[in-house]
Amino acid sequence: MPVHKIGRTLMPQFLELRSELEKEWRHPRSGRTAEPVIYESDPGGNEPIQLYVVWRRWEGVPPSDRTDVILDAFEAVRGKDAVLRVSLALGLTTPEAEQLGLPRKGAERK
Amino acid sequence: MLLRERVLAANLLVQDMELAARRRHQEAMTLLVSKQPAGAVYLFGYEAEMLLKSAAYRRLGARPNSQAGVFFRHARQRARDIGLSGHSDQFESGHGLLFWARLVWSLPTPAGDVLPTDLRRTLSRHILRIESRWVVEMRYSPDxxxxxxxxxxxxxxxxxxxxxxxxxx
Known part of the structure; x- marks a missing residue:
């Protein structure tokens, strides 16, 4: 009997988000209104990496799918070892980021 | 929706425990600097529990957005499979730090790596230090x-x- 392995793949509607996010990660645009805004907290060594992406395009995207998009884009840019260190990958709209009190200190805008 | 309802309705993800652990840490620090050590110990203990659970879930293949409840059940099953059920008294309704630490050092990662011996020894030492001072039942204690x-x-x-x-x- 053939064995079909089911991998964790992004749903097609999220591939564009992933691709845009990866592009932003590789070539960050400047400007106060540019989105997505990426906050990457990497203390270095083997300490956990925390990622926050503020983007109005998260509207209507379930939180778990937002995290998948972020992790996939991050892995494409930083590699498999780095993604293993990620303890938190939150996709937030601007109001959600304000509600969470996004930690600006210690987080670096990329 | 009020707090209790919000908490019970939430579909808890592994990374929610990361956020919760950070929040408990900040609250514990507030109690520590205002000279309320029992309250601080109580919250630090829960922080330790969440960090260990997250580590065990990650060793079982969880990602930050995996459902914590699914991995809790998976972890218990794996504990039985590898013979940790003999230590069920250490499970303490899911709060036993030694139980989660044992699971962390007994499980290989998805890549097949085991916890290095020196790391295991140091983790064990820290768990014993916390366990000898923290227990969930301290919420009933006036100490x-x-x-x-x-x-x-x-x-x-x-x-x-x-x-x-x-x-x-």
Whole structure:
């Protein structure tokens, strides 16, 4: 009997988000209104990496799918070892980021 | 929706425990600096529990957005499979730090790596320091604790927090 392995793949509607996010990660645009805004907290060594992406395009995207998009884009840019260190990958709209009190200190805008 | 309803309705993800652990840490620090050591120990203990659970779930293949409830059941099953059920008294309704630590050092990562012996020894030492000062039942106790006890627990929880990636990778 053939064995079909089911991998964790992004749903097609999220591939564009992933691709845009990866592009932003590789070539960050400047400007106060540019989105997505990426906050990457990497203390270095083997300490956990925390990622926050503020983007109005998260509207209507379930939180778990937002995290998948972020992790996939991050892995494409930083590699498999780095993604293993990620303890938190939150996709937030601007109001959600304000509600969470996004930690600006210690987080670096990329 | 009020707090209780919000908490019970939430579909808890592994990374929610990361956020919750950070919040408990901040609350515990507030209690520690305002000289309320028992309250600080109580919250630091829960922080340690969440960090260890997250590490165990990650060793079982969880990602930050995996459902915590699914991995809790998976972890219990794996504990039985590898013979940790003999230590079920240490499970303490899911709060037993030694149970979760044993699981962390007994499980290989998805890549097949086991926890290095020196890391296991150090983790064990910190878990014993916390376990000898923290227990869920302390919520019923009028004992105020001491600043020394709270500081010891704080230092050990800090060690777990700083080294948690090494515990799961």
């Amino acid at each position: 105020a604790g001491s600043t020394d006890e709270a500081m010891t627990v704080f230092r050990s929880v800090e060690w777990i927090a700083r080294n948690r990636v090494a515990l799961w990778s």
